[in-house]
Amino acid sequence: MTTLRQALLDLGFDVVSFARVDGPTPAAHALRSWLANGMHASMDWIARNADKRADPRLVVAGANLLVSLGVNYAPPARPPTGPTWARYALYDDYHDTIKPALEAAGRALELHLGIAPSAHRFYVDTGPVLERDWAARAGLGFVGKNAMLISREHGNWMFLAAIIVRAPAERLDGLLAAPSSAAADGIGRYCGSCTRCLDACPTRALPAPGVVDARRCISFLTIENKGPIPEEFREAIGNRIYGCDICAEVCPWNRFSQASRSLLLNPRPEIARLTLDEILRLTPERFAEVYRRTPIKRIKLAGLLRNACVVAGNSGDASLVPTLEALTSHDSPLVREHAAWALTRLRRTESGPFTR
Numbered sequence: 639m640t641t642l643r644q645a646l647l648d649l650g651f652d653v654v655s656f657a658r659v660d661g662p663t664p665a666a667h668a669l670r671s672w673l674a675n676g677m678h679a680s681m682d683w684i685a686r687n688a689d690k691r692a693d694p695r696l697v698v699a700g701a702n703l704l705v706s707l708g709v710n711y712a713p714p715a716r717p718p719t720g721p722t723w724a725r726y727a728l729y730d731d732y733h734d735t736i737k738p739a740l741e742a743a744g745r746a747l748e749l750h751l752g753i754a755p756s757a758h759r760f761y762v763d764t765g766p767v768l769e770r771d772w773a774a775r776a777g778l779g780f781v782g783k784n785a786m787l788i789s790r791e792h793g794n795w796m797f798l799a800a801i802i803v804r805a806p807a808e809r810l811d812g813l814l815a816a817p818s819s820a821a822a823d824g825i826g827r828y829c830g831s832c833t834r835c836l837d838a839c840p841t842r843a844l845p846a847p848g849v850v851d852a853r854r855c856i857s858f859l860t861i862e863n864k865g866p867i868p869e870e871f872r873e874a875i876g877n878r879i880y881g882c883d884i885c886a887e888v889c890p891w892n893r894f895s896q897a898s899r900s901l902l903l904n905p906r907p908e909i910a911r912l913t914l915d916e917i918l919r920l921t922p923e924r925f926a927e928v929y930r931r932t933p934i935k936r937i938k939l940a941g942l943l944r945n946a947c948v949v950a951g952n953s954g955d956a957s958l959v960p961t962l963e964a965l966t967s968h969d970s971p972l973v974r975e976h977a978a979w980a981l982t983r984l985r986r987t988e989s990g991p992f993t994r
């Protein structure tokens with residue numbers, strides 16, 4: 639009979655492992671300290687369900703197993719010029735494309751463990767579970783100083799999902815006895831003396847190994863943040879129009895990563911082919927058409943134009959001035975203010991080709 643692990647791998651996941659749940663997550667203390675220091679910025683939902691995040695047994699009563707699953711999303715190559723997008727954004731929204739496989743994984747768990755549908759719940763990056771820390775405990779990798787799960791096989795490029803399970807204790811022994819590749823909970827366990835990610839962060843958003851201050855992080859500022867981007871960070875954003883991968887890209891562990899098999903992902907490389915000028919000229923209709931089914935649609939047109947104005951201001955490209963001038967009359971005050979900032983910055987700096 640196919641093992642449970644193999645059954646889950648056959649659904650298209652790149653890695654699968656299991657961790658025993660016998661108490662709060664190992665990272666519960668760090669989570670509370672991070673929240674207490676306000677490093678979650680405006681992501682208040684993280685604070686609201688912190689208790690559940692800290693203990694999976696508050697999500698599924700009597701939970702004793704956590705299934706950790708990963709999907710490699712390393713794209714083959716990055717376009718050499720133009721605005722830079724977070725790698726994960728160059729696919730259809732992974733929440734949507736991974737969900738059917740997680741539903742199938744639930745059915746496999748029911749079959750193999752003899753449990754009811756009410757005895758398990760899955761999450762992929764949107765629920766009250768610390769996927770990264772459980773993945774480390776399950777042996778899928780270790781948490782680097784860049785606060786990401788680092789896999790020996792896939793480097794930094796993995797979407798993580800978790801299934802919290804209540805199963806008969808006698809069914810767990812075989813699963814949990816399975817060897818793990820690099821079981822380690824400690825932050826930076828296999829980083830050694832490397833500090834490349836801490837040094838490379840342009841906004842100094844990694845104040846300590848494994849700690850991200852979202853208030854300074856370009857990923858937060860350009861995606862989750864609904865308001866203006868604080869001026870002190872705009873220049874450091876450079877040409878990153880949506881998210882930031884710098885602290886992952888510099889990690890030497892990525893030398894082991896392979897291009898994604900994309901079994902549970904749908905690549906959308908055309909997104910990165912839009913020029914900055916085309917993005918700045920997007921209409922609501924065109925925005926909906928280009929970014930449909932992608933994670934980018936969630937920041938809405940005003941959020942993307944806000945980010946594009948920052949990139950334009952940093953570009954040194956005087957040809958963008960007329961487009962930016964038009965945006966100073968945009969319906970959204972957010973866009974108007976960022977367009978005005980970009981114009982001021984462009985007029986202060988020398989004109990030149992967009993090369994960054």
Ligand code: SF4
Pocket residue numbers: 838839840841842843844850854855856857882883884885886
């Ligand atoms: Fe810094 Fe970018 Fe990493 Fe955020 S994602 S911590 S801004 S390097």
Ligand code: SF4
Pocket residue numbers: 782783784785826828829832833834835836885888889890891
């Ligand atoms: Fe660790 Fe270096 Fe990778 Fe940072 S860049 S996570 S310090 S190995």
